[in-house]
Amino acid sequence: MLTRRVLIAVAAMAGGALLATTASPVTAQPQTETAPDRGVYTVLGADDTAERTAVAGSGVDVLGTRDGAMTVVASPAQASSLRAIGFSLDQIGDFDAMLAERSGGQPRSAAIDEFPAGDEKYHTYAEMTAELQATARDHASLARVSSVGRSYEGRELRLIKISDNVATDENEPEVLFTCNQHAREHLTTEMCLRIVQRFTDGYDTDPAIKQLVDTREILVLPSVNPDGSEYDISGGRYKGWRKNRQGQGTDPNRNWGYKWGCCGGSSGSPSSETYRGPSAFSAPETRAVSNYVNSRVVGGRQQITAHIDFHTYSELVLWPYGYTYNDTAPGMTQTEARRFQDVGRQIARSNGYTPQQSSDLYVTDGSVNDWMWAQHKILSYTFEMYPRSGGGLSGFYPPDEVIPRETARNDAAVDTLLRAAG
Incomplete structure (x- = not known):
């Protein structure tokens, strides 16, 4: 599996086509907040640059990378595609639920242009x-x-x-x-x-x-x-x-x-x-x-x-x-x-x-x-x-x-x- 992942990454680099053909892109409507059913995952096994490029190129949203582990937001199809080429994925949460929790629950008002309660020291x-x-x-x-x-x-x-x-x-x-x-x-x-x-x-x-x-x-x-x-x-x-x-x-x-x-x-x-x-x-x-x-x-x-x-x-x-x-x-x-x-x-x-x-x-x-x-x-x-x-x-x-x-x-x-x- 390791060789296959690296070969895919190299092929993407050479052709400029990325892995968008491997992982189905999320169907999103213009100006929506998030795509449905997106999970937050830890991707294990991305130990070198070619493997990390393969993950990043699959269409997932890379949140962070440290010590061979990548944190990403992925649709079910994207997660399946990464598993199919040999990566291990552990889901650590639901995208919308984690955002709601960090925002302190329900929004204040759809018209308010400000940070969530408790984060007011950030500048709009x-x-x-x-x-x-x-x-x-x-x-x-x-x-x-x-x-x-x-x-x-x-x-x-x-x-x-x-x-x-x-x-x-x-x-x-x-x-x-x-x-x-x-x-x-x-x-x-x-x-x-x-x-x-x-x-x-x-x-x-x-x-x-x-x-x-x-x-x-x-x-x-x-x-x-x-x-x-x-x-x-x-x-x-x-x-x-x-x-x-x-x-x-x-x-x-x-x-x-x-x-x-x-x-x-x-x-x-x-x-x-x-x-x-x-x-x-x-x-x-x-x-x-x-x-x-x-x-x-x-x-x-x-x-x-x-x-x-x-x-x-x-x-x-x-x-x-x-x-x-x-x-x-x-x-x-x-x-x-x-x-x-x-x-x-x-x-x-x-x-x-x-x-x-x-x-x-x-x-x-x-x-x-x-x-x-x-x-x-x-x-x-x-x-x-x-x-x-x-x-x-x-x-x-x-x-x-x-x-x-x-x-x-x-x-x-x-x-x-x-x-x-x-």
Whole structure:
């Protein structure tokens, strides 16, 4: 069975067809919360990257991966298909029931746009926007809020720039932090807000912060996917929603233009949680952010030199490439790969995450990190934040009490990347 699983994974990689033909896709209607009869499972036996890619490519929703075990959401047909090729699956719960339990039971009101009771310290889109505007007002010489474009449903994709001469485009390295590409990963928005608060509130009292702000231009985009994030909490009840809100949803982190759909690391089925969209940058959110990054080429030189895209969960520091198992590939020399490794490992020593190349987890294509590096030579990482393992859906919805601890945990990591950007 082991050989058969690996062969299937390799075939998917070679043909780009994935395992969607092996596992029947869930039949989903546009804009529904969840597909019926979906279970949450622990998949055992996914011990290497080819096997994990086979699981991810089957159309299941991968929640987390640790120590050879993957936690996934799967339909009965998908679960049967994985068992048929030799994986062991243990069901740990029902998707809807687990979401309802984590949300505290019944929703408050279908019209309420807020987090479930007990999680009010997380920021809604309106609260996030107000926080950014208040920061720009309170620190007018340091912070300026703009927009890189609009989401599918018309929400502004807010960007805040932090610099000692914020009104001037200085000849300094720019570092971009993006959060909330995946809707249900709300802790990441709090991470971006932590960066904003720390480098503005701390400027006058912390010499290390002042030095970084004086020598860098810090760019923070706290929600790349505001439509999906708002939908995920609508009615005061979590929905486990990952994608944007365009039709049945596109996975923004499979929609970027480099090696889009190339290598079995995304799905062509609109019902899949890793649906890559009909074409690269078909999602207005990824198109807007990529256009902004493209616009930072000034005088033939890309001003953004480093980037972190924050996700949850598994406590990992990941670097390109995701589309290939190889450490080096066209566009990345051995020296460049070694720099990714060295900086990534230094970062991981500061926050206790596990450092690895993205494809060591499983193959992905059309990801933001691969595009940032291949298109612009930006030193681009993904952080998979707290928790290390989630016990199912709870990994995406840690209690709001952990926000201060788990965002501050990355202070030194953020500083390390800012220094490396020089």
